[in-house]
Amino acid sequence: MTRFVNTVPLIDLRSDTVTKPTQTMLDRMVQAELGDDGRGDDPTVKQLEALAADRLGKEAGLFLPSGTMSNQVAILSHAGRGGEAIGEADSHIFRSEMGGVSLLAGLFPRPLPGTRGAIDLASLEATLRPPEMAANRLGTALVCMETTHNAAGGAVLPLDHMRRVYGMCAQKGVPVHLDGARLFNAAVALGVSAREIAAYADSATFCVSKGLSAPVGSVLTGSAAFIACARGYRRMLGGNMRQAGLLAACGIVALEQLVDRLAEDHVNARRLAQGLHAVDDRLVDPAAVETNIVMTDMRATGSPVQSWLDALAKYKIAAAPAQSGIIRFVTHRHIDGADIDRVVAAFRELYATQPRRPFTA
Numbered sequence: 186m187t188r189f190v191n192t193v194p195l196i197d198l199r200s201d202t203v204t205k206p207t208q209t210m211l212d213r214m215v216q217a218e219l220g221d222d223g224r225g226d227d228p229t230v231k232q233l234e235a236l237a238a239d240r241l242g243k244e245a246g247l248f249l250p251s252g253t254m255s256n257q258v259a260i261l262s263h264a265g266r267g268g269e270a271i272g273e274a275d276s277h278i279f280r281s282e283m284g285g286v287s288l289l290a291g292l293f294p295r296p297l298p299g300t301r302g303a304i305d306l307a308s309l310e311a312t313l314r315p316p317e318m319a320a321n322r323l324g325t326a327l328v329c330m331e332t333t334h335n336a337a338g339g340a341v342l343p344l345d346h347m348r349r350v351y352g353m354c355a356q357k358g359v360p361v362h363l364d365g366a367r368l369f370n371a372a373v374a375l376g377v378s379a380r381e382i383a384a385y386a387d388s389a390t391f392c393v394s395k396g397l398s399a400p401v402g403s404v405l406t407g408s409a410a411f412i413a414c415a416r417g418y419r420r421m422l423g424g425n426m427r428q429a430g431l432l433a434a435c436g437i438v439a440l441e442q443l444v445d446r447l448a449e450d451h452v453n454a455r456r457l458a459q460g461l462h463a464v465d466d467r468l469v470d471p472a473a474v475e476t477n478i479v480m481t482d483m484r485a486t487g488s489p490v491q492s493w494l495d496a497l498a499k500y501k502i503a504a505a506p507a508q509s510g511i512i513r514f515v516t517h518r519h520i521d522g523a524d525i526d527r528v529v530a531a532f533r534e535l536y537a538t539q540p541r542r543p544f545t546a
């Protein structure tokens with residue numbers, strides 16, 4: 186193993202949520218004008234909410250502590266109890282939000298199959314119904330989309346797909362929520378504004394705490410009436426944060442200064458994918474890497490994911506287990522091209538030295 190391993194800093198590719206605030210964020214935090222946001226009088230929070238609403242082309246915004254709370258507040262605000270919530274089966278809302286769709290909002294989850302995070306349109310057509318309950322069936326209360334799609338390896342929903350989903354829902358009078366935790370990664374990858382993507386949803390949320398480097402927070406956007414309702418649900422869930430301008434100040438810097446550089450994360454993700462592909466072409470398909478997430482299929486190596494994570498940890502490389510047999514690497518502001526080359530070199534060395542079971546098909 187390479188000698189300098191113990192003297193080098195951790196290459197932390199577990200998530201873009203590990204990003205630390207920039208110096209400008211810290212400076213703006215100190216200077217931020219504050220109030221009690223629970224009473225609606227923190228000017229810095231208001232500024233972030235207005236800026237976010239403008240960037241997404243919506244009437245109003247609401248600052249929340251997390252992407253999960255933002256999604257849950259959106260679901261509660263769109264839909265009463267008793268209808269169906271449709272989304273792609275592997276979406277964050279269905280897989281990672283602890284059943285909030287049913288346990289909090291009282292909706293019946295209808296996960297539909299998808300390709301790279303995009304709901305199968307024929308299944309949607311067959312499942313979608315007007316929101317009113319029919320005599321013996323639940324109506325569709327809400328449809329959710331997710332871009333970029335986390336479990337699909339940062340896949341970006343094609344705009345045409347979003348347009349068709351939104352159109353189908355509009356015809357039936359069903360509202361659409363967009364989980365855009367990494368919406369700005371999608372915008373940068375597509376070369377369009379976030380507003381052009383959010384146009385295909387009634388409400389849209391994004392996180393400032395992921396690749397945009399702010400320490401905490403998400404903003405939910407939608408019509409003024411929707412956000413007024415969401416404000417009540419935020420309070421119900423304990424999401425009022427008082428002098429939250431400290432955090433909102435970082436969110437403002439995130440939107441003003443950190444969006445364009447996401448392209449660097451995408452370049453580094455592709456570099457990683459290409460490097461790993463060169464080690465073993467079954468590990469990753471570089472063409473599948475559209476943004477800052479690289480799903481690496483370790484099943485080809487015949488060794489369990491945990492043994493790879495342990496081996497990488499000895500090289501001071503951290504990654505996260507994803508679905509069974511898959512390791513997820515996420516690039517971000519603290520990762521540069523040299524880090525990526527170190528990860529690829531570690532893989533190459535491990536491939537050469539680790540005993541492996543024969544490859545499985």
Ligand SMILES: Cc1ncc(COP(=O)(O)O)c(C=O)c1O
Nearest residue numbers: 251252253254277331335364366
């Ligand atoms: C697509 C998506 N939605 C929502 C979330 C939740 O965000 P948070 O961790 O801020 O609750 C995540 C987090 O990774 C995500 O990837």
